[in-house]
Amino acid sequence: MGGLVIQASTFAASVDSLFLLVLTITGIAFVVVEGILVYFLIRYRHRRGQKAAYVHGNRRLEAAWTIGTGVMFLSLAIYQYGAWTRIKLELPDESQALVVGVSANQFEWEPTYPGPDGKLCTPDDQRSAVNELHFPVDQPVVIRVKSEDVLHSFFIPELRVKQDAVPGMLIRFWFQATQSGNYEIACAELCGLGHYRMRGKVTVEPQADFAAWSAEQAASESEHDYCQVEPVETAE
Numbered sequence: 001m002g003g004l005v006i007q008a009s010t011f012a013a014s015v016d017s018l019f020l021l022v023l024t025i026t027g028i029a030f031v032v033v034e035g036i037l038v039y040f041l042i043r044y045r046h047r048r049g050q051k052a053a054y055v056h057g058n059r060r061l062e063a064a065w066t067i068g069t070g071v072m073f074l075s076l077a078i079y080q081y082g083a084w085t086r087i088k089l090e091l092p093d094e095s096q097a098l099v100v101g102v103s104a105n106q107f108e109w110e111p112t113y114p115g116p117d118g119k120l121c122t123p124d125d126q127r128s129a130v131n132e133l134h135f136p137v138d139q140p141v142v143i144r145v146k147s148e149d150v151l152h153s154f155f156i157p158e159l160r161v162k163q164d165a166v167p168g169m170l171i172r173f174w175f176q177a178t179q180s181g182n183y184e185i186a187c188a189e190l191c192g193l194g195h196y197r198m199r200g201k202v203t204v205e206p207q208a209d210f211a212a213w214s215a216e217q218a219a220s221e222s223e224h225d226y227c228q229v230e231p232v233e234t235a236e
Contacts, residue, residue: 008158008179008204014083015160022076091174097140100133101227104145104152104165107194109133109185112227113214120144121227126217131200133185135177136210142174153188156202162188177204 007013101112101120108130115124128134135141145154147165154173155162158181163173187198205213 010176012160092140102145105148107198109200136207155188
């Protein structure tokens with residue numbers, strides 16, 4: 001879609017559709033309001049010899065724009081509810097998805113992948129390099145994200161994925177990539193002086209390439225332990 005980054009996940013089109021709808025509505029409102037402002041500035045500008053008049057207000061007009069604005073926001077809320085539910089609440093069955101644990105801290109992303117048993121927090125866990133994440137294309141991925149210090153935000157623009165990582169909470173979210181490529185994961189919350197460098201490399205690749213990469217991680221070791229402190233799981 002022109003003007004936006006590529007759509008590389010199953011729900012990217014829905015997110016972009018909502019974005020453009022809100023942009024259109026707010027853009028029209030901006031033009032109308034600013035147009036009225038300019039009109040009044042010119043129409044009621046100061047003129048020599050003309051005395052200003054006190055106007056108390058118009059209750060009908062005030063009620064109309066208040067109710068109209070409320071109806072518009074309520075309509076948007078109803079319209080987007082289906083997309084919100086599908087993206088945020090209807091997570092795929094974890095038995096059919098790749099489940100990845102991600103620890104956020106100043107100023108790194110630390111991923112943990114399940115081993116041959118397909119489960120996190122077992123002796124078979126595989127821990128890849130810090131700030132290096134790999135995902136298979138055309139397979140649901142469930143991320144279990146947590147923060148070890150302050151508020152962070154897991155953001156991959158091409159996948160239309162953005163989820164806050166909150167200290168003391170384990171939050172699950174999901175996506176399904178539809179296009180192989182190299183993307184960037186960034187922190188979208190101001191998390192400290194090193195916030196600007198809290199970036200990671202994301203590789204979305206065919207299943208065979210992901211399996212080969214995963215096999216390489218089985219022999220590697222890492223100092224971080226995603227399961228060392230287990231926060232309380234919550235739904236957002």
